Amino acid sequence: MSRFLALLSVALAFAASTDAAADLPPIPADKTTPIHQRLSLKGPKAISVGWNTYEKLDKPCVSYGTAANKLTQTACSTSSETYPSSRTWSNAVTLENLKPATTYYYKIQSTNSTTDFFLSGRSAGDKTPFTMNAVIDLGIYGRDGYTINNDMSKRSMIPTIDPSLNHTTIGRLATTIDDYELIVHSGDFAYADDWYLKPQNLLDGKNAYEAILENFYEQLAPISGRKPYMVSPGNHEADCTEVLYHQGACPDGQSNFTDFYVRFENNMPTAFPSSSSDNNAISKANMAKALSKPPFWYSFDYGQVHVTMINTETDFDKAPDGPDGSANLDGGPFGSPGQQLNFLEADLASVDRSVTPWVIVAGHRPWYSTGGSDNICTPCQDAFEKTLYKHGVDIAIFGHVHNAQAFKPVFNNTADPAGFNNPEAPYYIVAGGAGNIEGLSSVGSQPNFTDYAYADDYSYATLSFVNKTNVDVAFIRSSTGQKLYKQTLYKAHNTKFVSQ
Ligand SMILES: *[C@@H]1O[C@H](CO)[C@@H](O)[C@H](O)[C@H]1NC(C)=O
Ligand SMILES: *[C@@H]1O[C@H](CO)[C@@H](O)[C@H](O)[C@H]1NC(C)=O
Ligand SMILES: *[C@@H]1O[C@H](CO)[C@@H](O)[C@H](O)[C@H]1NC(C)=O
Ligand SMILES: *[C@@H]1O[C@H](CO)[C@@H](O)[C@H](O)[C@H]1NC(C)=O
Ligand SMILES: *[C@@H]1O[C@H](CO)[C@@H](O)[C@H](O)[C@H]1NC(C)=O
Ligand SMILES: *[C@@H]1O[C@H](CO)[C@@H](O)[C@H](O)[C@H]1NC(C)=O
Numbered sequence: 376m377s378r379f380l381a382l383l384s385v386a387l388a389f390a391a392s393t394d395a396a397a398d399l400p401p402i403p404a405d406k407t408t409p410i411h412q413r414l415s416l417k418g419p420k421a422i423s424v425g426w427n428t429y430e431k432l433d434k435p436c437v438s439y440g441t442a443a444n445k446l447t448q449t450a451c452s453t454s455s456e457t458y459p460s461s462r463t464w465s466n467a468v469t470l471e472n473l474k475p476a477t478t479y480y481y482k483i484q485s486t487n488s489t490t491d492f493f494l495s496g497r498s499a500g501d502k503t504p505f506t507m508n509a510v511i512d513l514g515i516y517g518r519d520g521y522t523i524n525n526d527m528s529k530r531s532m533i534p535t536i537d538p539s540l541n542h543t544t545i546g547r548l549a550t551t552i553d554d555y556e557l558i559v560h561s562g563d564f565a566y567a568d569d570w571y572l573k574p575q576n577l578l579d580g581k582n583a584y585e586a587i588l589e590n591f592y593e594q595l596a597p598i599s600g601r602k603p604y605m606v607s608p609g610n611h612e613a614d615c616t617e618v619l620y621h622q623g624a625c626p627d628g629q630s631n632f633t634d635f636y637v638r639f640e641n642n643m644p645t646a647f648p649s650s651s652s653d654n655n656a657i658s659k660a661n662m663a664k665a666l667s668k669p670p671f672w673y674s675f676d677y678g679q680v681h682v683t684m685i686n687t688e689t690d691f692d693k694a695p696d697g698p699d700g701s702a703n704l705d706g707g708p709f710g711s712p713g714q715q716l717n718f719l720e721a722d723l724a725s726v727d728r729s730v731t732p733w734v735i736v737a738g739h740r741p742w743y744s745t746g747g748s749d750n751i752c753t754p755c756q757d758a759f760e761k762t763l764y765k766h767g768v769d770i771a772i773f774g775h776v777h778n779a780q781a782f783k784p785v786f787n788n789t790a791d792p793a794g795f796n797n798p799e800a801p802y803y804i805v806a807g808g809a810g811n812i813e814g815l816s817s818v819g820s821q822p823n824f825t826d827y828a829y830a831d832d833y834s835y836a837t838l839s840f841v842n843k844t845n846v847d848v849a850f851i852r853s854s855t856g857q858k859l860y861k862q863t864l865y866k867a868h869n870t871k872f873v874s875q
Pocket of ligand 5 (some may be wrong): 823824
C-alpha cells in the first residue's frame with residue numbers, strides 16, 4: 376500500500392470521529408480584533424505595524440506615543456489585503472518620524488485591542504552594542520505541529536506522538552525578550568503545507584492549510600508584536616509537491632508564496648536612504664530602493680549594521696522554486712529578469728562602512744552545509760556568492776537544513792587563510808534548527824572548513840555586535856537556554872567601500 380493510501384485509510388477512520396476537520400480557530404465576535412501582530416523596520420525613523428483581522432478594514436489605524444497612557448498620535452492606511460482561500464485580511468500601518476532607539480507604546484484601533492510596546496530602530500551609525508537573533512525554519516506547535524519532546528527526528532513517528540502545547544524556541548524568545556532587539560527569519564514559517572502529515576486534515580486540506588497559518592502567526596504574535604521581525608521567503612511558502620494531488624488540485628493560496636506575499640508585502644521595507652555623504656553611495660542606495668521587492672528582497676540599517684535579505688527561491692537562473700528549478704514548483708517571478716541580482720549588487724555597493732561597518736546577508740537555502748550535496752543550493756552559490764565576497768559581506772545567514780551549523784570564512788569552497796581574524800570571505804552560518812513538524816536533520820558529512828555542527832535539539836542563533844570590529848555569534852539551545860557555541864569574528868573594517 377502506498378504511503379498516501381495508508382494515510383487516507385487513517386483519514387477515513389478519523390472521518391467517523393469528531394476530530395476530523397481542520398483546527399480553525401474560533402472567529403471573535405468583534406471581527407476587528409487584531410490577531411497576528413507583527414512589527415518591521417520600515418525606514419530610518421519608521422516602524423510598520425502589521426496584523427490580521429477576520430474582516431476587511433476600510434481604514435486600519437494605530438494609536439501610539441511614548442507613554443502607555445498618552446497614545447496621542449495616530450497613523451492610518453488603506454492597506455487591508457486578502458486572497459481567495461484566506462479567512463483573514465492582512466493590514467499594515469507605518470508609524471513615521473519616530474525618535475530613534477526609543478520605547479513607544481502602540482494600540483491597534485479596535486474596540487477589542489490591547490496596548491503593547493516596542494523599541495524604535497537605531498539610527499545608522501549608532502555604535503551601541505545590541506543583539507540580533509536568527510530564527511529560521513520555525514513551525515507551528517499544537518495539534519498540527521511538532522512537540523517539545525526531543526524525539527521528532529523521524530517523520531514516521533509524527534502521527535503517534537501527542538502534540539505539546541508549548542514551543543521551546545518561541546518560549547525561549549519570550550523569556551529572553553530583553554536580550555535582543557530584532558529577529559531575522561529568512562524563510563519557512565508555520566509548515567502549513569505539511570497539513571497532510573496529520574490524518575485529521577486529509578479530507579480538509581484547504582482549511583487545514585489556513586488553520587495552521589492562523590494558529591502559527593497567533594503563537595508568534597507575542598514575539599513579532601514586540602520586536603521587529605524581518606522575513607524573507609523559503610520553500611515552504613510555496614510547496615505543493617508534498618500533496619499527492621498537487622497536479623491542479625493544490626489548495627488555493629498554497630502555491631507561489633501567496634500567503635507570505637499578502638501578509639508581508641506592505642510590512643517589510645524597500646531599502647533605506649543612504650546615510651553616507653558619498654554621492655556614489657547615495658545614488659547606489661536609491662538604485663537599490665528602486666530594484667527592491669519586499670518581502671522577497673530588500674535591506675535595512677540598524678545601528679552599526681546593514682542587513683540585506685535575499686530570495687533564494689525564485690528570480691535567478693535555475694532558482695530552485697522558479698520555473699526552471701529543481702523543486703518543480705513554478706513559483707515567481709517577482710521581479711523583471713536580473714532585478715534581484717542587480718538589487719544585491721547596488722545595495723551592497725552602497726554600504727559606507729564608516730557608517731555601518733557590519734554587513735549581513737540573510738536568505739533561506741545555503742550553499743555551504745553539512746550533510747552532503749542534497750543540502751547545497753548550487754544555483755544559489757552561482758548567483759550570489761561572488762557578489763557577497765566582492766563587497767566583503769561579513770556574515771551570511773541561512774536555514775533550510777534543520778540544525779545548527781557554522782563555517783570558517785570561506786569563498787569558492789576554500790577556507791580563507793585568515794580564519795576569523797580579519798578574513799576577506801564571509802563567515803557562514805545555518806540557523807535552521809528552530810523546530811517544526813519535520814524534526815531535525817542529522818549533521819552528516821562535514822566540509823573541512825566546518826567550525827560547528829549540532830543537531831541534537833532545537834536551537835537558534837544570536838549575533839551580538841560588540842563594536843566596529845567585533846561580533847560574537849552564538850547558538851542557543853532552545854529548551855535550556857544553554858549557549859552551545861560561541862565564536863568571535865574580528866574585522867578591521869578600515870575600507871569605506873569594499874570591492875575585492
Ligand atoms: C476580544 O479579544 C479576545 C482575545 O483576542 C478574543 O478571545 C475575544 O473573542 C474578543 N472578543 C470579542 C467580543 O470579539
Ligand atoms: C507552557 O509554558 C508556560 C511557560 O513556560 C507554562 O506556564 C505553561 O503551563 C505551559 N503549558 C503547557 C500546556 O505545557
Ligand atoms: C506568482 O506571483 C507573481 C506575483 O503576483 C506573478 O507575477 C507570477 O506570475 C506568479 N507565478 C505563477 C506561476 O503564477
Ligand atoms: C573557484 O575554484 C575553481 C576550482 O575549484 C576555479 O576553477 C575557479 O576559477 C574559482 N573561481 C573563483 C571565482 O575564484
Ligand atoms: C579541504 O578539502 C579540500 C578539498 O575538498 C582540499 O583541497 C583542502 O586541502 C582541504 N583543506 C584542509 C585544510 O584540509
Ligand atoms: C571592540 O571590542 C573588543 C572586545 O571587547 C575589544 O577588545 C576591542 O578593543 C574593541 N575595539 C574597539 C575599537 O573599541
